[in-house]
Amino acid sequence: MVLFRIDPNWQLPERAATSESAFLNRRQFLRAIGAAGLTIAAAPLLGCQATAKAPGVAATLEESLDLPPVRGFNTNPNFTEAGLDRPLTDRLLAGQYNNFYEYGGTKSIWPKAQNLVTNPWTLTVGGLAKNPAIYDQDELIRKFPLEERIYRFRCVEAWSMAVPWLGFPMRLILEAAEPLPEAKYVRFVSYYDPDVTPGPNVFSGFYPWPYTEALRLDEMANDLAFFAVGIYGRVLPKQHGAPIRAVIPWKYGFKGAKSIVKIEFTAEQPPTFWNTVQANEYGFESNVDPKVPHPRWSQSRERFIGTGPDLSWEMRETLPYNGYGEYVASLYS
Numbered sequence: 001m002v003l004f005r006i007d008p009n010w011q012l013p014e015r016a017a018t019s020e021s022a023f024l025n026r027r028q029f030l031r032a033i034g035a036a037g038l039t040i041a042a043a044p045l046l047g048c049q050a051t052a053k054a055p056g057v058a059a060t061l062e063e064s065l066d067l068p069p070v071r072g073f074n075t076n077p078n079f080t081e082a083g084l085d086r087p088l089t090d091r092l093l094a095g096q097y098n099n100f101y102e103y104g105g106t107k108s109i110w111p112k113a114q115n116l117v118t119n120p121w122t123l124t125v126g127g128l129a130k131n132p133a134i135y136d137q138d139e140l141i142r143k144f145p146l147e148e149r150i151y152r153f154r155c156v157e158a159w160s161m162a163v164p165w166l167g168f169p170m171r172l173i174l175e176a177a178e179p180l181p182e183a184k185y186v187r188f189v190s191y192y193d194p195d196v197t198p199g200p201n202v203f204s205g206f207y208p209w210p211y212t213e214a215l216r217l218d219e220m221a222n223d224l225a226f227f228a229v230g231i232y233g234r235v236l237p238k239q240h241g242a243p244i245r246a247v248i249p250w251k252y253g254f255k256g257a258k259s260i261v262k263i264e265f266t267a268e269q270p271p272t273f274w275n276t277v278q279a280n281e282y283g284f285e286s287n288v289d290p291k292v293p294h295p296r297w298s299q300s301r302e303r304f305i306g307t308g309p310d311l312s313w314e315m316r317e318t319l320p321y322n323g324y325g326e327y328v329a330s331l332y333s
């Protein structure tokens with residue numbers, strides 16, 4: 001019998017507020033010392049070698065985002081900046097305001113996420129499929145024609161952003177894999193290694209690692225369901241779920257598993273991470289719906305973040321299906 005329950009920080013409005021003030025303090029601190037250069041220069045003097053990063057591991061936010069540009073992608077005319085009802089979120093903010101529980105229970109996980117090794121990477125596609133396959137990192141970027149899609153992104157915590165993803169529709173993996181007739185669901189498994197992805201400090205063992213998510217196959221086949229391998233014109237940064245993550249823009253953000261190592265076709269609905277932790281708060285379907293409150297807060301409005309590099313936001317009405325009803329409502333009628 002479970003006598004107590006540990007809530008992740010991000011579920012709690014009051015503790016979310018705490019982590020935001022921590023975030024602001026960190027930015028003020030970085031500004032005060034003129035970014036990390038001084039930290040590195042000072043380290044030998046202070047003898048604090050322990051904080052030094054391994055060679056090749058990004059030590060500053062800018063470095064962590066300074067990745068090769070993705071070339072030769074198409075712009076999807078349905079999802080351009082011009083057609084969006086809001087500005088794009090600033091890339092420096094999107095890159096430091098993350099949810100990635102493998103690296104801790106706050107928004108400021110980008111430094112820890114740099115420890116992930118994304119090359120080599122192996123993505124296995126299997127389960128109930130005619131053509132199981134294994135993709136390495138290069139194949140993920142080269143095998144499928146890449147598109148840019150600017151999507152609204154809505155977290156279940158009632159904040160949102162708008163970012164230009166680079167990637168390909170999930171449908172292309174579906175067509176390549178040819179699931180067997182008995183396959184009804186697809187499951188995504190995120191990278192997990194307790195040495196690299198220790199989780200929040202306290203009671204990490206409580207969580208049902210690895211992080212997994214799942215969709216119905218007809219949801220996966222919808223044109224909007226997307227695998228992102230890049231963002232803001234460049235290869236995906238680790239904090240955003242490199243080298244490949246799921247983006248399902250009409251659902252709450254937690255449905256989009258990051259740093260995927262396995263895509264598996266199943267006959268039964270698979271258990272998923274947050275749904276296992278707290279089913280009544282994180283439903284399997286979790287389509288964005290302003291009329292269905294989270295048990296602990298309203299979902300009718302959202303904090304749209306990042307109209308500048310600092311953590312500023314404006315309040316917006318939340319849209320049914322996050323504004324994508326014309327593409328997806330028929331899946332649920």
Ligand SMILES: Nc1nc2c(c(=O)[nH]1)N[C@H]1C(S)=C(S)[C@@H](COP(=O)(O)O)O[C@H]1N2
Pocket residue numbers: 094097098099100101102154155156190211239240241253254255256257258259
């Ligand atoms: N593996 C994994 N994937 C994850 C999460 C996570 O903790 N672990 N968090 C989810 C949540 S709650 C959100 S809102 C988005 C955040 O994506 P971003 O940090 O790139 O904006 O990632 C989703 N995917």
Ligand SMILES: [Mo]
Pocket residue numbers: 099154155156157252253254
């Ligand atoms: Mo989220």
